[in-house]
Amino acid sequence: MEEFKLSTELSRNNWFGCLTDERDKLVASAFGASSKMVRAYLADYLRKISAVEPTLGKHYLTHEMVRLFDGHSISRPVTLNTDMISKFQRRVYRVLEQIPRGRVTTYGLISKHLGSAPRAVGGAVASNPWPLFVPCQRVVNGDLTIGNYGLCGSLDRTGTITKQNLLDREGVPIRGSQIDQRVLWNPTEKTD
């Protein structure tokens, strides 16, 4: 029976959690205001795929999460465990990984690029198992307002505020709740 490790860390009044497998691949990440919420969310996620309880421990990836939360890039590469996601999710996340730091794209542009529909993209982005590592905060509404952001599965106003703060620390210019059109990134752009 495979073992999974659940690691949490407190920084900046937020709890960060990583669920990793035996090969140190990242199965899922989560963050939020309380450690209880983060642990429950990740344990739930694990239960859906494996029917086991995680062992608790420390993992360096939680520290990398904090770096990402602060708007920096990670200092060590991460390998994602992609066993659980659908073909469509894979296509969407490949696009998300290409959005440059300091820029944003929209659900609509991604859907056009993939030949899909905005709501479908929204669904895939919403079920991103690796928030911060896969930068789903960089997907915003078509009118360049911030849009939604789920924290440990719950959608509310604090999620949107969190999303705005993340983008702000990444250098995205925002006035009020409007993002500057100049940082809009189109998936058809080359990323080299």
Place this chain on the structure above:
DNA sequence: TCGAATATATAAC
């Protein structure tokens, strides 16, 4: 398999 729900977009009023 089908009906309902979705972190949307667009057009019309």
Place this chain on the structure above:
DNA sequence: GTTATATATTCGA
């Protein structure tokens, strides 16, 4: 500002 509706994908009965 508000609605209506088109749309792809997912999930549960």
